[in-house]
Amino acid sequence: MAKSTVNAPPTAADVIQFVDRDLDLFEGINDGEEHHLAGGESLPPIEPLTKAWDVAYIRFSVPDLDLYERWVTDFGLKIIYKDDQVIYSRGLQGDGFCHVAHKGPAKFLGFAMMMRDEKDLRVLQENIEGCSTVHKIPGIEGKLCGGSRVSFIDPVCNLLIEAVHGRSIDELPPTRDRVEYNYGSKENYRRPANKLQDTSGNRAADGSNTVHPGPPDVLKIGHVVLSIPVGPHHKMMAFMMETFGLLPSDSAYFESPKSTEGHSVNPGMFDMLQKAGPSPIYPGTFAEGEATYACFFRCDRGEVPTDHHTFFILSLMDKKQAPVGGDINPQLSHVSFEVSNLDDVWRGHMQLKTKAEFKDERYEIAWGVGRHVLGSHIYDYWHDPYGHVHEHMSDGDRMTRSFGQRIHKMSGLGPNGHNQWGPTVRDSGIRNLDGPAGASFYEDFDHDTQQSLVDRNLDNVSELIERIRDTNGR
Ligand SMILES: [Fe+2]
Secondary structure, three states: OOOOOOOOOOOHHHOOOOOOOOHHHHOOOOOOOEEEEOOHHHOOOOOOOOOEEEEEEEEEEEOOHHHHHHHHHHHOOEEEEEOOOEEEEEOOOOOOOOEEEEEOOOEEEEEEEEEOOOHHHHHHHHHOOOOOOOEEOOHHHHHHHOOEEEEEEOOOOOOEEEEEEOOOOOOOOOOOOOOOOOOOOOHHHOOOOOOOOOOOOOOOOOOOOOOOOOOOOEEEEEEEEEEEEOOHHHHHHHHHHHHHOOEEEEEEEEOOHHHHOOOOOOOOHHHHHHHHOOOOOOOOOOOOOOEEEEEEEEOOOOOOOEEOOOEEEEEEOOHHHOOOOOOOOOEEEEEEEEEOOHHHHHHHHHHHHHHHHHOOOOOEEEEEEEEOOOOOOEEEEEEOOOOOEEEEEEOOOEEOHHHOEEEEEOOOOOOOOOOOEOOOOOOOOOOOOOOHHHOHHHHHOOHHHHHHHHOOOOHHHHHHHHHHHOOOOO
């Protein structure tokens, strides 16, 4: 394994603890070594079935659609259809609705990948067990955005995974003018004189001054993150790479049992990963002979730039995320949506914070605002009213196939979570991104709702899943 770059290591005193149940675990990049395997030839030697272009949408079912309508609106999504059974929402850009909430038990149902090549749908139909036939998207979903689709239940996590092609919607204009920033002291890097800054539309020509900035401009869905029990997490990584051609951008591994000592990480994590590994996926895909803990994946668009990660998988060992009497199930860690800029991240933060504080909405900060190291994006994570974490993010890295991949040791997390900047571990409050049981109000839900949220068994939503998967629509 070639090591093309090695960053200057920090001192031992700089190597800091990491905290289980935190996204920080893989932000705590290591003892300073950052192995960048540059070039497309460093990527896994996989001939995938297809190459997904992006993520298209995410599906939930929720008991209270009125409550959830307020959530998606406050989050900054635009509702394009609502009746007493479902809410479809979109961003300003994208190929169609990017967020679906069906009426039903509280549950994360699954997600859809966007395919650029229609024949990829046929390939999935022919190669994935239980896959539907290729069909025009029926019913209201087809009316909203058109397109074709296949769907299946994935063999690792038991999620509804869909693949869509040919959807389209018109782009919407931003609600605010492009924000310009002063940068440094050079005159040509500064905003024009006599032009007042207005990031919130508070200086409208009609004299209205709303004071409250309102929801941010959500552009599109950005990425889906799953937290998966140790062992199956490797299987799901392999499944997503083999099925959708995803490429590893950054992966991280525990390098020794000692790396867990004195920290609040589950002490069994290293041993569990060792038992599950060493990364049985492909030689050279990750750190050879090591136990991969987490990996960020991007879409393979060749030399067309794409987001640093569209999909992300991390290991889960939090018993709280298990159904009563059962084993830990795979969870939605979070779903992320790109907003226009830094101001919109903060606008979203203030919108959700003020609605939680002054309108008693069941919104809860999970982590933010900060800027990550891996991916570089500015982030802000919030629990929705059922505990599923939604992220606003902006200004992430983009890369092409030839970037290759980077591999990190997991030996440290700083008091700042190895953010470029942002809240410290202590300041961050809840910050549990393992799954919906991380929300403080999870304990207030009745038994059935709690079970439904953390159990990947689809029995209580089987009728809903059948309806979604009906190739004729009903
Ligand atoms: Fe994220």
